[in-house]
Amino acid sequence: MTDVAAEIRDLSFTYPGAAAPALEGISLTVRNGELLAVVGPNGGGKSTLVRLLVGLLPVQRGEVRVLGRSPRDAARAGLIGYVPQRSEAELNFPVSARQVVEMAAGIGLPPWRGLPGERRRRVGEALARVGAGEFAERPVGELSGGQFQRVLVARALAVGARLLVLDEPTVGIDVAGQRRFTELIQGLRRELGLTIVLVSHDLRTIAAGAFGGVGEVSAGDRVACLRRTVHFHAAPAGVTPRLLAEVFQHDLADLFGPTHVDAHPEAECAAHGHAPHAHPHGHAHGRDSAGGGG
Amino acid sequence: MLRVVEAATGADGGLFRHAVLTALSVAIMCGGLSVFVVLRRLGFVGHGVAHAAFGGVGVVAVLGLTAAGGAMTVPGYALIAVFCIGVAAAIAWTSSRGAAGAPGRAAWREDTVIGLFLVASVATGAILLHAAGPARAGRIESWVFGSILEADRTDSAAAALVAGVVVLALAWFRRPLLFWAFDEPAAEAFGVRTARTRLLLMALLGVAVVLSMRVAGVVLSTALLVLPGAAAVQLSRRLVPVFALGVAAAVVGVLAGLEASLRLDTPPGPTIVLTLVAMASAAWAVGRARGR
Numbered sequence: 001m002t003d004v005a006a007e008i009r010d011l012s013f014t015y016p017g018a019a020a021p022a023l024e025g026i027s028l029t030v031r032n033g034e035l036l037a038v039v040g041p042n043g044g045g046k047s048t049l050v051r052l053l054v055g056l057l058p059v060q061r062g063e064v065r066v067l068g069r070s071p072r073d074a075a076r077a078g079l080i081g082y083v084p085q086r087s088e089a090e091l092n093f094p095v096s097a098r099q100v101v102e103m104a105a106g107i108g109l110p111p112w113r114g115l116p117g118e119r120r121r122r123v124g125e126a127l128a129r130v131g132a133g134e135f136a137e138r139p140v141g142e143l144s145g146g147q148f149q150r151v152l153v154a155r156a157l158a159v160g161a162r163l164l165v166l167d168e169p170t171v172g173i174d175v176a177g178q179r180r181f182t183e184l185i186q187g188l189r190r191e192l193g194l195t196i197v198l199v200s201h202d203l204r205t206i207a208a209g210a211f212g213g214v215g216e217v218s219a220g221d222r223v224a225c226l227r228r229t230v231h232f233h234a235a236p237a238g239v240t241p242r243l244l245a246e247v248f249q250h251d252l253a254d255l256f257g258p259t260h261v262d263a264h265p266e267a268e269c270a271a272h273g274h275a276p277h278a279h280p281h282g283h284a285h286g287r288d289s290a291g292g293g294g
Numbered sequence: 295m296l297r298v299v300e301a302a303t304g305a306d307g308g309l310f311r312h313a314v315l316t317a318l319s320v321a322i323m324c325g326g327l328s329v330f331v332v333l334r335r336l337g338f339v340g341h342g343v344a345h346a347a348f349g350g351v352g353v354v355a356v357l358g359l360t361a362a363g364g365a366m367t368v369p370g371y372a373l374i375a376v377f378c379i380g381v382a383a384a385i386a387w388t389s390s391r392g393a394a395g396a397p398g399r400a401a402w403r404e405d406t407v408i409g410l411f412l413v414a415s416v417a418t419g420a421i422l423l424h425a426a427g428p429a430r431a432g433r434i435e436s437w438v439f440g441s442i443l444e445a446d447r448t449d450s451a452a453a454a455l456v457a458g459v460v461v462l463a464l465a466w467f468r469r470p471l472l473f474w475a476f477d478e479p480a481a482e483a484f485g486v487r488t489a490r491t492r493l494l495l496m497a498l499l500g501v502a503v504v505l506s507m508r509v510a511g512v513v514l515s516t517a518l519l520v521l522p523g524a525a526a527v528q529l530s531r532r533l534v535p536v537f538a539l540g541v542a543a544a545v546v547g548v549l550a551g552l553e554a555s556l557r558l559d560t561p562p563g564p565t566i567v568l569t570l571v572a573m574a575s576a577a578w579a580v581g582r583a584r585g586r
Contacts, residue, residue, distance in 0.1 A: 054483040075485045082483035093333060093476050094527060094536040103473040104484050111466045139531035152480075159484065 004065075005163050005195035006030040006053065011062035013048055022048040024229050026062070030163075035189055035196045040226035046199045049226065050167050053197065054082045066163060074163075078107070081156020081164045081194075086148060086172060091141045097151045098136040101126055105158045119158075126157035130184055146177025150184060157188075164188070166198045297556040298549050310556070312450040313442045317548045317566075319453035320506045320518065323460040325544030327502055328523030329537050330464075330495055334475045339496070340519040342408035343382045344503045348437060348512045349415035350377030352422025355431040365432070365444065366508070371452050375504045381411050382496035389492070416512075440511035440563025442552070453505045460498050467494060472533075509548065510563040518544065521570040528574075528581030547573050 008028040014021040023045045030036045040046050051057040052064055055071030066074035074080050095103075105119045115123075127136045130150040140148060149169055156164055166185070170178045188194045224230055301310035302318075331340050350373060354360055359370040389404040402410075423431040436444065445453075464471065473481040474491040482488045499519065506515040526539035551566030558565070 051479075056479055056482055075483050078485065080483060082480055084477065084480050084483075090477055092527065094531045094533050095472075095476065096532070099533060100476070103469070103476060103481075106469045107473070107485055109469065111469070141531055155480075155484075165483075 003032055004029055005032045005034070005067060006197065007063070007065045008049075008053070009063040011049075011052065011059065011064060013045075013052060013057065013060055015048075021228065023052075026226075026230055028224055028230060030195055030197060032195055033189065033193050034222065035185075035198065036222050036224060038197065038199045038224045038226050040201065042201050044201075044227040046201065046226055047167065050082075050165055050197075050199055054080050054165050078159040079162050081153070081159065081161030083149070083152045083156060083164065083166045083169060085168045086145060091148075093140060096137050096139055097132055097143065097147075097154075098123065098127060100140060100151050101155045101158045104155045107159070122160075123154075123158050126154040127151075129157055129188075130154045131180075144177065145173040146181060149173060149177075149181060153184065153188070157192075162195060164194050164196045166196065168200055169198065170200065296553055298553045301556075310443055312445045312447055313562075314549075314552065315450040316445040316453040316505070317442055317509050317552055318545065319450070319457035320502075320509050321522075321544040321548040322541055323457040323502050324506055324518040325522045325541035326461060326464050326537060327495075327498060328519050328521070328544065329526060329540040330471065330475055330523070331499070331519050332523035332527055334495075336495075336499070337516065337520045338405060338408055339382075339385055340499055340503070341516040342385060342412045343378050343496070343499050344507065344512050344515045344519070345412040346378045346381035346415045346500075347374050347503050347507050347515075348419035349422075350374035350419070350504075351431075351437050351507075351512075352419035352426070353377070355426035356422045358426075358430055360430050360432065362429075365446060366448060366452075368448060368452065371448075371504055374507075375501050377415075378500035378503050379497050380500075381415065382500040383493060384411065386489075386492045386496040436511070437507070438511045438513050439561060440507070440509050440514060440566075442509045442562045442566075445508055449505075449508055453508070456501050456505050460502055463494070463498055467491070471495060510567055514563055514567045517567040517570050518548075521567075521574040522547065525570075525574040525577035528577040543570075543573055543577075 006029070008026055011023060011026040012021050013023045026045075026049065028036070038046055038049065048057065052059060053066065053071060055066075055075045059071075064071055067079050069077065069079070071080070075082075101123045102115060105123050106115055109115070109119075124133075124136075127133050130153050132147065132150050132154055135143060135147055140151070143151065153164070164185075169181060169185075173181065185196060185198070189196055295305075297306070298310075298314050300306040302314040304311050331337060354366075354370040354373050357373075359367055359373060361367055385404060385408055388402065388407045419437075420434075423434055423437070433441075470481070470486045470488075470491045471494070473484070473486050474488050474495075478488050478492075481491075502519065503515055506518045509515065510518055522540045522544035523536075525543045526536045529539050530536050547570040548566050551569035552562055554560070554569060555562040555565040
């Protein structure tokens with residue numbers, strides 16, 4: 001097994017008919033067992049990056065390799081555990097939590113066969129691993145946001161995914177639920193050695209959530225700030241309010257005018273004990289994938 | 295004794311035997327499909343595909359593939375099916391392109407394309423049926439609102455065959471269909487071939503419409519593809535019960551509507567549709583009372 005779980009090189013993507021590219025010259029490396037948090041404002045290309053990484057969009061320019069394969073091949077081999085954003089439609093769907101996990105576990109089985117015992121056991125283990133054992137038989141419509149999110153993680157575990165890609169995992173989940181979810185993700189990384197890419201527009205997820213508090217940041221954990229290009233790619237200690245203000249700035253400035261801009265990210269970071277100006281080193285524009293890390 | 299039972303068993307002299315058998319087959323396949331239609335919000339897609347059949351009918355009539363008085367023949371059905379599947383595939387193709395398109399980009403979305411195909415098919419069908427003349431085209435209302443009581447051996451055999459194919463296909467491809475219906479992007483990311491799966495369901499809708507047109511006409515056959523599933527999801531949140539309820543609602547609705555039509559001497563298609571509407575409304579009230 002190689003040391004690199006996902007490798008993105010000089011990736012650009014323009015939606016058909018769009019005037020400007022959604023992503024331009026992105027280079028990122030995700031090492032095995034690492035947690036990479038991708039932050040950026042809405043419309044900054046985070047979802048596009050996720051869709052390219054899990055094989056939902058075709059790579060136009062540049063290269064994406066997931067565990068040494070193309071994203072499509074990695075997906076078909078069950079290596080990618082995609083945890084999408086929550087949507088309304090799913091919640092009206094008449095399936096139990098267990099059936100959601102079984103949908104993924106049943107991929108590739110011949111139609112005339114039921115789920116074999118070994119896969120059934122894996123489904124049960126995945127549900128237990130995320131703490132969904134006691135509500136496994138409940139319809140998904142009766143689950144809380146946090147519970148449903150854990151079921152989606154179990155679905156990824158049941159196929160034996162090695163790379164977990166989480167798209168805005170804490171949206172619509174209360175604070176206690178977010179904390180439990182964070183602990184779960186950290187546990188999976190520690191105990192199963194999973195590689196995790198987490199995408200969020202919510203800076204609190206990154207500051208407190210994903211890294212379990214500043215004190216627990218491990219050497220391998222990194223943050224990438226994304227607004228069309230990668231603005232930063234390094235250990236989270238290097239994320240400064242100034243950097244965040246820059247990445248998020250234009251977005252906010254368009255909405256509220258310049259006065260709100262500086263206050264917003266500083267307040268977010270200060271709330272979680274970052275020393276606001278401790279790391280005054282700026283940011284490298286563009287392709288700085290090699291930089292950062294521990 | 296119920297008149298539909300008399301008709302089905304031939305106790306009434308076999309006058310409406312093929313009508314009941316056709317309606318039963320159509321109800322079973324539409325009941326199963328309707329659950330997917332409701333869960334995937336494909337109601338308007340079904341409506342569009344149903345109307346495509348009207349264009350097909352026009353072509354069939356002009357080519358002289360109808361029997362006397364506008365009765366349908368096997369080649370006629372096959373041609374209409376090609377028409378419907380073609381439109382269904384075109385809709386599936388547009389919606390898959392829409393999914394990959396830029397957010398907020400000014401493009402034709404699925405509903406726009408459906409609207410276009412719908413009116414184009416109906417207009418084409420109307421002109422062609424007019425050109426074919428009543429001897430070949432039959433009564434136009436019978437295509438618009440259904441003509442189940444005129445169903446003959448060809449209709450009931452075709453319906454049974456198509457229903458068997460549709461039900462088998464739903465069972466055979468249940469896993470990809472279910473994952474796709476639940477969460478299309480996730481299904482794709484987990485390795486389900488979602489474009490094919492979408493196309494499959496569209497094709498099944500296409501062939502189902504060809505036969506349900508006989509029951510309720512192009513305008514009302516959407517009812518068969520939506521209302522049974524709509525009732526079922528109000529009554530249960532469990533997968534197998536929802537499908538069972540969908541099929542049961544369709545069968546009961548179609549047979550009760552037919553019974554009412556025979557007793558009250560009302561047009562059967564619209565009577566069946568109103569029965570289904572009443573059942574779906576009742577299910578909605580039950581679901582609401584249970585706090586859904």
